[in-house]
Amino acid sequence: MEISAAGRLEVRITAADVGKRVSVRRLSEPGVTEAKFTDTVGVLTSWDNGVVVITRKSGESVRIAESSLVAGKVVPAAPARRRGPAASYEELAHVCARAWRPVESERLGEWELRAASGFTRRANSVLPLGDPGLPLDGALDVVRRWYGDRGLPAYVQTATGAEGTQELLCAELERRGWVREVTAEVWIGALAPVADRTEAAAGGVVLAREADGAWLARYQRKGVGEVARKVLGSGPSVWFASVPGEGAVPAAIGRCVVDGRWAGFAAVEVDPEQRRRGLATVVMAALARRALEEGASAAWLQVEADNTGARALYAGMGFGPHHAYHHYRGPEASTT
Missing domain, CATH: 3.40.630.30 (Gcn5-related N-acetyltransferase (GNAT))
Structure with missing residues (x-):
């Protein structure tokens, strides 16, 4: 935590730090005589109306009352893996996408809209790498129409927990009523x-x-x-x-x-x-x-968070988590 020259804890983050990785300490039970603290590390995804939202590596969003903060600072990106292959999120995202191709795709700026008659979310979701070429609301309108024309629900696949992942996009989707349905992880290791x-x-x-x-x-x-x-x-x-x-x-x-x-x-x-x-x-x-x-020379695989048997098997082979990925389902179109 950030400590001043006088030895006091200080909050050294502001709303201007949205999008950065931060570490904060807060009173977990405000008002009690014997204070208890809770620490949270993740990406600062919003700071509005006295509420701070931090998205953890897992994709979980933690809402914190600004008044309960006792310390906070910007921290470096999560350290790179010490074993196994080095890999950026963008590289892995492209590799994973090439391994599970849809039967139909279309570009929306740098986003890729993918469809395969509903067979798996991976092949029937948007891969939002880069700029869609439109403001976010306009891009999501296009996404919903595109999938609606095919009789499919609109999904956006996002990622959290590594440098260059999409915590801010996750937060924006949630503000617009998109619901996270599935979370899994990409693990990597030496082959x-x-x-x-x-x-x-x-x-x-x-x-x-x-x-x-x-x-x-x-x-x-x-x-x-x-x-x-x-x-x-x-x-x-x-x-x-x-x-x-x-x-x-x-x-x-x-x-x-x-x-x-x-x-x-x-x-x-x-x-x-x-x-x-x-x-x-x-x-x-x-x-x-x-x-x-x-x-x-390198290997990757995808495993769901609750598949304890598979996680134990893969860990024993030298695999470890690189980032989490999520599928957000769009709100149903209005019938009025």
Whole structure:
């Protein structure tokens, strides 16, 4: 916390610091004799009418009464990861987008409007990197019309928690009634340790360039039709992995997209009756070895915050969180 020369805590932030990363301390129970303090670190996203709003790395917005602040200062951006590949948010956002392409897209300035008949939010949401070329209200009007013309809800995909992410845009969407429906995280790590997993050395994984009917039968997404096949098959260099099961349906599957130095893992799924046998590791190791052969050295994947099993698996492989991403759904169009 910021301390003056006289040894007192001071609030050294103002409304002019909106958009900067800050650290503040506040009275958590104002008015009590024995004061208790709460510290909050994140991006200052607004300071209006005596209320300070700070957006944490997770995307959670914390509202703080200005009168309860006892200290505050601007702080440097979150420190870079000490292990694994270095990566900016913008680089990862483009890599992730290339690995999960829509069947239809259109530019709105530097934003990309994406649609795939409703198959996954990632393929049916706006990727708002840069300037849309219009004031925000006008851009969001275009977004809602574009998705409405296709019979789809309007979604905007945003990110928080890394340098260059979109905490301010999140705050502006929330002010306009957009609702955050889903939050997940992008994790990154070195690729070689995944390929070197000793328990995966036995092999037994079948790799293919296309998802066949057996692979799709194990895939848990609903509504897997022609559009889904196109999305799943999109990307610079796509590989599908299967571990044969006792019947026609594989015991485990996975998908990997190789894009330059990056290998992106997705759709790693295991027969519920065969979980905790290392099959997910077997699948990822086989895909990682193929990605290494194609020149990749870094890996990324997406995992939901409440998927504790997957998070433990990926952490054990050397992955760690880079940033959080969110899907905001637009308010329903007025019927009046």
